[in-house]
Amino acid sequence: MSAVLAIDDLVAGYVADLPIVTGVSMTLSPGELVTIIGPNGAGKSTLVKAIAGLVMVMGGRVRLEGNDITGIQTHRLPRSGVGYVAQSSNVFTSLTVHENLRVAAHTLGAERSERLADAYEMFPDLKRYRDQKGRVLSGGQRQMLALGMALVCRPRVILLDEPSAGLAPAIVQDVFTRLRALADSGLALLMVEQNARAALQLSDRGYVMAEGAAKIEGPANDLLADPKVAEIYLGTRRAR
Amino acid sequence: MMGYVSYLSFFLTLALIYGIATMGLNMQWGFTGLFNAGVVGFFAIGGYAYAIVIGPDRPDLVGGFELPFVIGLLGALAFSALAALIVGLATMRLRSHYLAISTFGIALTIQLVALNFESLTAGNLGLIGLGRPLEDAFDTPLGFNLFYLGLMVVATLIVYGALQLILHSPWGRVLRAIREDEEAAISLGKNVSRFRLEAFVIGCSLMGLAGAFYVGSIGYISPFDFLPIVTFQIWTMLILGGSGNNRGAILGAIVVWGVWTSSGWLISTVLPPAWQVRGAASQVILIGLILVLTLLYRPRGLIGERVTVSSGAKLNDR
Amino acid sequence: MGQLIADGILTGAVLSLGAIGVTLTLGILRFANFSHSELVTWGGYFALTFIAFAGTSAETFGPLSFGWSFVGAIIIAGIATAGLALIVDALVFSRLRRRRAAEMTLVFASFGIALLLRHIIVLIFGPHAVYYTGTLQFAVEILPGVRVMPDQILVLVLTLLFVLGLHLTLKFSRLGIAMRASAESPDLARVHGVDVRVVIRWTWAIGGGLAAAAGVFYGLTVQLRPEIGFALLLPLFTAALLGGSGSVYGAVIGGLIIGLSESLSVLIIPTGYKQAVPFLILLLILYLRPRGLFGDVAK
Numbered sequence: 139m140s141a142v143l144a145i146d147d148l149v150a151g152y153v154a155d156l157p158i159v160t161g162v163s164m165t166l167s168p169g170e171l172v173t174i175i176g177p178n179g180a181g182k183s184t185l186v187k188a189i190a191g192l193v194m195v196m197g198g199r200v201r202l203e204g205n206d207i208t209g210i211q212t213h214r215l216p217r218s219g220v221g222y223v224a225q226s227s228n229v230f231t232s233l234t235v236h237e238n239l240r241v242a243a244h245t246l247g248a249e250r251s252e253r254l255a256d257a258y259e260m261f262p263d264l265k266r267y268r269d270q271k272g273r274v275l276s277g278g279q280r281q282m283l284a285l286g287m288a289l290v291c292r293p294r295v296i297l298l299d300e301p302s303a304g305l306a307p308a309i310v311q312d313v314f315t316r317l318r319a320l321a322d323s324g325l326a327l328l329m330v331e332q333n334a335r336a337a338l339q340l341s342d343r344g345y346v347m348a349e350g351a352a353k354i355e356g357p358a359n360d361l362l363a364d365p366k367v368a369e370i371y372l373g374t375r376r377a378r
Numbered sequence: 379m380m381g382y383v384s385y386l387s388f389f390l391t392l393a394l395i396y397g398i399a400t401m402g403l404n405m406q407w408g409f410t411g412l413f414n415a416g417v418v419g420f421f422a423i424g425g426y427a428y429a430i431v432i433g434p435d436r437p438d439l440v441g442g443f444e445l446p447f448v449i450g451l452l453g454a455l456a457f458s459a460l461a462a463l464i465v466g467l468a469t470m471r472l473r474s475h476y477l478a479i480s481t482f483g484i485a486l487t488i489q490l491v492a493l494n495f496e497s498l499t500a501g502n503l504g505l506i507g508l509g510r511p512l513e514d515a516f517d518t519p520l521g522f523n524l525f526y527l528g529l530m531v532v533a534t535l536i537v538y539g540a541l542q543l544i545l546h547s548p549w550g551r552v553l554r555a556i557r558e559d560e561e562a563a564i565s566l567g568k569n570v571s572r573f574r575l576e577a578f579v580i581g582c583s584l585m586g587l588a589g590a591f592y593v594g595s596i597g598y599i600s601p602f603d604f605l606p607i608v609t610f611q612i613w614t615m616l617i618l619g620g621s622g623n624n625r626g627a628i629l630g631a632i633v634v635w636g637v638w639t640s641s642g643w644l645i646s647t648v649l650p651p652a653w654q655v656r657g658a659a660s661q662v663i664l665i666g667l668i669l670v671l672t673l674l675y676r677p678r679g680l681i682g683e684r685v686t687v688s689s690g691a692k693l694n695d696r
Numbered sequence: 697m698g699q700l701i702a703d704g705i706l707t708g709a710v711l712s713l714g715a716i717g718v719t720l721t722l723g724i725l726r727f728a729n730f731s732h733s734e735l736v737t738w739g740g741y742f743a744l745t746f747i748a749f750a751g752t753s754a755e756t757f758g759p760l761s762f763g764w765s766f767v768g769a770i771i772i773a774g775i776a777t778a779g780l781a782l783i784v785d786a787l788v789f790s791r792l793r794r795r796r797a798a799e800m801t802l803v804f805a806s807f808g809i810a811l812l813l814r815h816i817i818v819l820i821f822g823p824h825a826v827y828y829t830g831t832l833q834f835a836v837e838i839l840p841g842v843r844v845m846p847d848q849i850l851v852l853v854l855t856l857l858f859v860l861g862l863h864l865t866l867k868f869s870r871l872g873i874a875m876r877a878s879a880e881s882p883d884l885a886r887v888h889g890v891d892v893r894v895v896i897r898w899t900w901a902i903g904g905g906l907a908a909a910a911g912v913f914y915g916l917t918v919q920l921r922p923e924i925g926f927a928l929l930l931p932l933f934t935a936a937l938l939g940g941s942g943s944v945y946g947a948v949i950g951g952l953i954i955g956l957s958e959s960l961s962v963l964i965i966p967t968g969y970k971q972a973v974p975f976l977i978l979l980l981i982l983y984l985r986p987r988g989l990f991g992d993v994a995k
Binding site: 472494 | 934
């Protein structure tokens with residue numbers, strides 16, 4: 139199984155000389171849903187932001203299908219095949235649903251209308267709200283729109299930063315089921331989650347991050363069963 | 379020889395007066411991060427308040443209370459503080475550019491009042507014959523100039539000392555904390571807008587005080603002493619000297635006022651009369667260049683604040 | 697009264713064009729650009745320069761005071777002013793952005809730039825008021841007691857066209873949607889492939905072009921002076937903040953309100969204080985509705 143995304147010893151942070159991610163290596167294969175868990179301040183979000191070029195990379199490498207995309211300029215992400223779903227404010231609230239999708243299709247040419255039609259087909263709800271402003275959508279609808287936007291450019295990899303943040307439990311299940319289905323269709327998904335137990339239950343593999351590094355890696359079921367992981371990150375000390 | 383000494387003392391007097399206004403601006407921008415785009419307005423309020431309080435009674439005008447010099451200074455402080463309060467209350471809770479544009483507006487309005495409210499300010503004729511403190515005690519202009527320079531040195535030292543004192547008091551520490559990390563200050567229960575408002579009012583009062591000293595030194599007042607360019611000059615003094623440092627503010631005032639007067643002298647002696655207006659424009663361009671280049675290449679100025687900013691403040695700046 | 701309203705609408709139209717640029721910089725570049733109104737002045741003088749070289753056409757369009765050379769002048773002024781805005785951005789603002797300077801540092805730099813731009817005009821063109829043409833125009837009575845110049849009517853029509861064009865661009869074009877997206881969240885726009893640097897350049901170009909139009913119209917219907925920009929600074933900002941920062945439609949409405957209130961103010965306060973009217977409105981907005989009229993729908 140060849141990795142679609144390979145991260146090698148990545149060092150990253152907001153301020154020079156003050157790395158938050160201190161040397162992380164990870165791989166992601168097509169069809170895989172991989173979850174990164176860990177306590178607050180472990181550097182999980184910073185890691186995905188660094189992959190997306192939103193945070194300064196100070197060392198290491200990120201490769202996408204063999205191409206070096208380390209410290210990529212963020213606006214080149216969609217063209218290089220990476221979709222990114224940011225935490226909470228991941229749709230434009232002042233734009234309509236359709237305009238949101240048009241922003242997501244910004245880099246596309248003639249294929250634009252066809253891709254937008256695909257998005258509406260995949261998320262029929264969005265069609266009903268086509269001309270509504272992003273701000274009137276419910277949390278779940280916003281997450282669907284964000285996912286639809288990430289998919290418009292047909293990425294090979296999607297990075298998700300806490301997709302369940304602020305959602306009602308029933309909606310969270312809904313979102314996770316969607317993500318599982320996307321992975322099963324061959325996409326590679328890397329997500330950061332606080333909602334560790336629910337996320338791992340649907341994931342193929344997981345990483346446990348702490349203090350800026352990936353401490354434990356393994357199949358999701360093993361992590362769920364691991365008493366050490368359970369005690370530190372899944373149990374009472376889960377920071378939410 | 380005496381002419382030079384007299385001229386030099388007059389030059390230094392004005393430089394120190396601007397230095398006081400610059401320290402006022404430093405309280406706002408350097409220590410609190412407030413952008414006051416209407417420095418000249420508060421300078422003018424101080425000047426006019428002083429002139430009206432101490433000036434001779436004029437039958438055709440309101441005001442002219444013939445009160446002592448010190449009362450004039452207090453009047454200048456009070457009125458500039460009041461104007462600061464009006465603008466400050468409207469803007470302190472809002473994003474910073476609201477303050478910038480409102481202060482610009484009040485400066486413009488004050489200039490209009492100075493020009494048009496003739497029964498108070500005598501309009502564009504200005505108020506003359508204001509009398510200067512202890513003027514009669516000196517036989518020569520030089521004597522008065524040296525005396526007034528001495529007075530300004532003392533005033534500058536008092537203002538400097540007082541500012542250092544309050545900046546190192548608990549109040550000053552809260553102010554710095556707000557500038558470096560507003561969120562943290564709020565979470566500690568500090569009323570951020572009140573501290574800002576206080577710093578803004580203190581700064582404007584100092585500008586008003588400087589305006590009073592200015593009128594005190596020349597003995598008359600006219601709207602044309604308070605053109606918007608004064609705001610730019612004082613800003614350039616602060617930025618070049620190094621904002622966040624009151625010694626920098628004084629140094630910047632002396633340097634920029636030196637550049638301004640010497641370039642003005644050069645233009646008036648070298649250029650033919652027909653080119654004087656363009657010469658004056660290039661004088662302003664020179665000031666503008668100093669300002670923009672300092673911002674780009676030496677953001678800390680000549681002697682900026684020592685680097686005591688925490689990493690939190692650094693993050694804020696990013 | 698009718699005459700004052702007509703005059704106010706005309707002033708308001710020119711203010712609207714300028715205020716759009718202010719509101720765009722507030723919304724997309726996220727700082728108050730104090731030098732924007734100087735672009736208005738430069739636009740006016742660029743057109744003057746073009747006319748000086750191209751000469752005024754002997755033939756004028758019907759009742760208007762100008763002919764073909766003036767059309768060329770408007771276009772050249774728009775392009776040149778957009779270029780000037782881009783140069784200033786490249787030399788100063790983009791460097792400060794790259795250094796991630798605080799918002800107020802940019803405001804502050806714009807203050808210095810305003811000073812430079814204004815006095816370079818004095819240096820090149822001198823301090824006196826100038827006019828595009830010496831042609832005398834006769835006012836037409838459009839309503840009983842309301843007289844306007846044919847040029848003024850044209851200015852109004854062109855302003856409407858520019859505003860409509862910008863509205864359609866922002867509403868429907870790929871660039872326009874990207875601009876609105878960048879105004880709300882530059883990072884989210886980047887994630888979806890929008891190169892925000894390009895959006896910023898277009899923002900300068902559009903703001904500069906419209907400022908030039910405002911300058912030319914001002915020069916055509918009033919006169920050209922180096923202090924136009926300085927005099928317009930407060931009205932433009934008040935119009936933008938009244939409309940709600942980032943809102944183009946708000947800026948247009950704001951411009952009209954300011955134009956009308958300045959014009960009608962002479963009924964209740966002495967003419968000498970007319971310039972202070974925007975400031976009074978500004979204070980009212982700040983106390984009553986700091987978001988502006990359309991601040992909510994804004995971005």
